[in-house]
Amino acid sequence: MSTLTGPVAARAVAPARLAPDAVALEPVDPARDAATLHRWLTHPASAFWRMGHLTAADVRDYLADVADDPHQDGWLGRVDGRPAFYAETYDPARVLLAGVHDAEAGDLGMHLLVAPPPHDPASRVPGLTDAVMAAVVRFCLAPAPVGRGAARVVVEPDVRNRAVAAKNAAAGFRVLREVEVTDGGHTKRAALSVCTRADFAASPLGTLAGRDGGPALAPHLRAELAEHAHRHLAAKALAELAHERLFRPEPVRGDSSGGARRYALALDGVTYRFAARTFALEHWVVDPASIVRTAAGDGAELPVDALRLVAELQPLLRIPDDLVATYLEELSSTLAAACAKRDRELTGASPQVPELLADLLPEEVDAQEDDRLRADAFQATEAAMTEGHPGFLANNGRIGFSLDDYRAYAPERGARTRLTWLAARREHTHLAVGDGLTEDGLYGGELSGAERAAFAHRLAARGLDPADYLYLPVHPWQWQHRVPITFAADVARGDLVPLGPGADEYQPQQSIRTMFNRTRPERHYVKVALAIQNMGFLRGLSPAYMRATPAINDWVAGVVDGDATLREAGFGVLRERASVGYTGDVYHRTAHPSAHRKMLAALWRESPVPRTGPGERLATMASLLHRDASGRSLATALVRASGIAPEAWLRAYLDAYLYPLVHCLRAYDLAFMPHGENLVLVLRDGVVRRVLMKDIGEEIAVLGERALPPGVERVRSVVDDDEKALAIFTDVFDGVLRHLAGILAVDGVLGEDRFWAVVADVVDRHGAEHPDLAPRGGTGVDLRAPRFAHSCLNRLQLRNTLQMVDLTDQSASLLYAGTMANPVARAVDVPVAP
Template identity: 30%
Template structure:
């Protein structure tokens, strides 16, 4: 089915109203209900047989009967029209107390209260940050790209209701260390005895710091050692997030730091701003220099933002492995342009060699990973656009992408964008047996004058998977050097090695389709009237064309079973509400299924007798 060449102006529909006028309280309630219904923590039933358009849904949250006009979208994702919601006897139900609603959820009281705390924090943080952001005046984000645009994407996760909880920040921490409002800060440096420092640097310390910091700042770092009375020969330097260091040295870990001989050196060096992931810090003083990823012990969306201890020293090895795969396959240059932002160096505290210090718990709390800057992978005239920018609305009432869509036409631009985003990830999966976590924050679209040229991916240390029996003969397993035994002896599904291709398919389809491109599909539907069914038809055609062009991959694609009628996906909210539940997954209808009657309605495994 050919895409239309003409691009109508964005319509005045639901999405602009939601994006530009929805209050934080309304948004949190909407995303909470959409997630609860999608993950079937709340069973629901449609009031008619309209499976693709707007329809009424009935549901029950504990003792509260509910009804809302909604649209069940691809993979069973939902879009609610909150102006039609009734819950209990209250209407409009946006005034419904969150505490009352959360108290009815299928979870223990402890989990209910924890969720409520994050929801309330999200509302408060959003209100405060939005007010400060607006006070700076309107910003034309379309003129930004790369790190600057990453910092300007203040909307937060479009699915998770705790999209801006940031539990742990107190007072001015929120303003100082949030991308929406931060003006930059210097890192706080500490000295760590070398026997506790797992170092994966590209060169000896002095040469590495001169390369990263410049000669003057490297000299000042040496001087800081002398001022603190620390021997450079016996200790190594480690940058920390200033908030993280304050929490560690003023909290329960203070005695452990002292027992280990870890000493403060103070702030120095370049200034950094946090990106939208909060832990990734971009160099403001010298933008072409590396991004540094540091642990940050706050809770946001689904997890605490520390770094997995095993992944810190393994980060450079994983990047080298992926780079070798790309270098050996010319199709990543010609047919499926893919650029990786390598994590080329890391440092981390590792006290496993001396358990007598009582220092357990610092692994993953004091660490750093260096990642190449975005600009270092761009050619003249190119821009890198974080993928979640593609489905944002601007204050002018137009989508972020509208100038490009208007210039090239919706059909050609969308076709080029889908191919640029999907095919590099798909080729890595199908041809090389490697699953990449290509969610919207990890992925950047490289464009020239808005036209897609390549996909850029980042953040590999804890977001890459492979299955030993799905690696082709020409693709070796990663080489972790002295740490190889840790991974060889670990069971499948614990670290990078999965038990089979099903896990890889789930990772890729979850992050790339269900929670990423699904948002672009929604924007195109609500802004340009481009029906979401047509969107997923285009995606299916791209994948089937890929299979036809690579007949030697037929058996491998068959093992992926990407076009089966239902797929397993992660249940993010269930993990919060029911942490002891062994299964944090659910099955959803697959709009990419090859059958003629694929539908966006979820499997009918609800207990309808419980519904009103």
């Protein structure tokens, strides 16, 4: 017996014109339907059924046997009430394919016979076979009682039946392999094929059978979502590039309302007009809805398109010609992510500010439940962030991710995944551990006993000695795209041995390659190499660079833990306790370094969860700059829910965040990279009580000549006092606080004058409490100076979107656009101390 046959060759390509409701199926009645099926089966078009020799009585007996068999069923199909086809469904594990097909739960076999075409071509119905095929597959897949509830439909047509092969393909069937099938004494070479619900929905016939226009393969890429994303990114481009003085919008005389002014920016061929408010530090808040783009000639209004805006700005931005497309691709990825983020918020898949606030203001629960809720709230906030870095335009580049990768691994998706583990031959791999930690202690804490036993067993089963290997976690994307391809030779010779996924589930963080343990939240973060291009860097990890990481972290932790001022402020660091990196590949043998040397390494960082107590909640500091799909600010919500005055709320935050950073810089020449993703806030009752700094090994610097342990020397970067001050001016004032000041001012929570007055008070308090560290006589880190150098982030990415800065000499990589007025400058510039 074959699958679909009948008159497909005569009208296989005709478009379907039958409504889905015109086609219906009912159980076959052998007595009633035998004569009809006998006429169909004896027609030459039904030759592949091999039943043309049967009499009408034989057909009746055959149909009765099918009806009596509990493992198969016969169905008469009607079109507009008239008999038009016959279908059979069967259990392929018990009928026909037993021993041939490895049936899975939910598999359902199917045969289809369409009535032969009428002799008169004018009587033929265009698209009949398409409509019938679509209806039968839909019937097989539809849940009971409407259909048969199959997970997959299985067919086995004769390989010679090309017309059927084309029809099956149109319905989404995928050929698994060719098999020999015997039925009724006849053996055929069959194309064993399957079709899932997803296969059918994505197929041409599945689209014709549906009522929703076909599969939504990228449902976030819709016009209304893209319109919002384009306006958001265009507003950000106008604001941040104006902030970096790449152009100067001109105010429209006499045109202002609600605190905002109208501005115009004339470019070659187009003019942009928009409403914006401006604040200290040349901070612009552009209203996305107000942006109007018009043609220079006739003034016709044009669509607002963030990508076109960058192309139109190119004469001013001066992106290198060979990198323009790369930058636009990163911006396109950022646009796509913005569409997806908004879609998730609007559909309720991602929490908005009221839900986040509720998580951060917990009710009293028992200690064990509080631990769980703390980790859940922390990760819900982490995944809810929509902006990425507040200053960069192309901040969600992720070049290398497919759509499936985005759904699986993008932080805002909040999905869980398992890391893939490799065994790396010890002689080619370096493991560095921090003070008080051993190799056994590391792996014993991060891997369960069952995992370690399984890994050792898998190595031994290959004839390898587990003692010769170290365990290296890799991102699942890195495993799929890099390890078996880029490092194929290393895997083949056994220097890298894939061990499979670990047991614990992890959630990607805002920094994308850092993974939080959801199964055991008290365990370490794992930071892994991820060879995608994202925000100015290929996100790898250098084994050589990370050898000193645990030692650097131990030194920083020692400084922080040993300082009474920092202890009182509750300031802490999340140490990177261990690092591992593989260097046995050929890329480490080439004359010049390359990104390929940064693809197989990982580190383990302390989790903040064990550092918190009852009633405390954790949140990424990026959340203070977050607005949801309705425009609500989480910072504003926290201030209003805290029950204290806005200035008191701000002071508590700055005492926990700014004050310790000022102290580290003045007391130890120690500068961190304190942007939103690198700080974890510890809140109680909606108020920031203390902060925990992370990403120590790669992003701290000692900016002076003070003595350092030998293994820590690489972090030294000697600069003058003015450049030291930029660790606060650029990274804190300009990188974080100007954005927060703008949010609170726009929301009517706290005017910017009062905001910066509180900032000045915190800076002055440090000077008063530590007079020996305060600037004097023109020396020292003076944070109340009248002006400071305007260091520009987007200019770095525009100059080289592949590598914004040289990590070994970041100071020399910086780009400046003159100086900016300091919002906490003294009213009169006088010496601070005699």
